[in-house]
Amino acid sequence: MNFARPLTIAATAVLAVSISVSTANSQGLSAGAENSLRQRPMVMAAEQVLASVQRSGHPGYAGITLADKEVMLWWKGDVPADVTATVRQATRQAPVRVAKAVYSQAELTAAAEKLEAWRKANPGAGIHGVKNPGDGSGLVLAAYPGVATVAALPTAGVTVKVVHEQPMVSTSRKDDAPPWKGGAGTWNQTAGTICTSGFGVRNSANARFVLSAEHCGQSGHRIADRAGQFIGNVGAAHDDHDISLIPTSSTTNQMYVGNGDSNTVTTVTGWGHVFVGQFLCQSGVTSAEQTGGPVCNLKVIFFYQDAEDLVEAEQTDGQPAARGGDSGGSVYSYTSGGVVANGTVTRTAGARLGFQDFATANRDFGIYIP
Incomplete structure (x- = not known):
């Protein structure tokens, strides 16, 4: 499968977005609320794909993200036939594109568990969170500002990026x-x-x-x-x-x-x-x-x-x-x-x-x- 191209873009998806924008304008919603409503067709398509993945439990699944005008299904390896069929059905709601992921969700979960155990055992290391960007590219460790990049991180088996930011309170x-x-x-x-x-x-x-x-x-x-x-x-x-x-x-x-x-x-x-x-x-x-x-x-x-x-x-x-x-x-x-x-x-x-x-x-x- 060519991961770089949309599987299908249904004409009805364009109509669905148009209806959503019209509805937002008629309700007099704020610009932020309009953005949320405009995404509703993509969210419905994403929900449909996620339900299929959860039913089948395929190990290659890495995540689903929403781009500006399409749903991105991130997958490691070959996409199973039943998921491909669901993607085609979901494009009736909004465009869905399958993209290649470096790691599966299962691999990221295992790595995150290892990093979280290390974080709890090393409170002085200055790490306050383990995050997943949702696209199968790796994990992100949140560190306190001013903390030197950690050199003693355990081998997690996935790409790990460290960002320095204040923890949320x-x-x-x-x-x-x-x-x-x-x-x-x-x-x-x-x-x-x-x-x-x-x-x-x-x-x-x-x-x-x-x-x-x-x-x-x-x-x-x-x-x-x-x-x-x-x-x-x-x-x-x-x-x-x-x-x-x-x-x-x-x-x-x-x-x-x-x-x-x-x-x-x-x-x-x-x-x-x-x-x-x-x-x-x-x-x-x-x-x-x-x-x-x-x-x-x-x-x-x-x-x-x-x-x-x-x-x-x-x-x-x-x-x-x-x-x-x-x-x-x-x-x-x-x-x-x-x-x-x-x-x-x-x-x-x-x-x-x-x-x-x-x-x-x-x-x-x-x-x-x-």
Whole structure:
């Protein structure tokens, strides 16, 4: 197979993009929100290809990224016939191109586990994260500024690049009411901290929860809205992944998207995976207070391959990606008729955002968007 050429470019893909742009304009969305909506056909195509790969479990898979106008499927070795067939089907949504990867995802995962074990055993080395750029080219180690390039790294078997940057730090709609929504201000009455709710969710037993960040409240902590109305006590939590569930009596598949005092809401139509190159928005309360609305143009740039398993995005206009009090807040993308849940805010460093993706919350807790 020629990895340098698109397999198929369907005419319907161009129409789908045109419809998305028209919809964005008719809804009066911001430029950042328009970027997210414009990508929806590519995201749908990427979801279709990812589902096929997950079903078959082929070892050559390396990653999926979103380019400006096409989906990139990165693969090591020959692409199996069933994946090729799915790629052809997915081009009905948007162009999909298969590109050659240096390493498979399995190889990168094994290397990341080795590097993460070394990092934990050598805290003085100044490495604070292990990242995957999503294209099968290797791994990236994040080091504190001023730390000399590490010469004693273990042999990982893959290309490893070291970048020097400050680690992201945790970021910790004022009067919501049942049914509880995403993007609302929350108050940990046990610890005295404020955050933002992520999404109203359910599990297979139809129990209802508010999804949030674990550092916003440990199990048993009493959580209320900013006006003091009780939501629930924190229940199940995953410390490494920084996500938690707040059991409550009533939730809804709506979330706030206006300014800090606005009652403007939109419908959360479901949840989706995230891909490198995807544009997202986040609706933390503090940012909404300071900017008048959500923070958009958050472009996914890395997946962390360490114990935290976070996703990193960057605000492409250089604006702050999140602020104190945004933690736990909704990370999402636009679709026709509403938004798609993609994750919850964990930490930030300037224009960079660290968040936990909804797919991980689904895997950890078995939750979904009702």
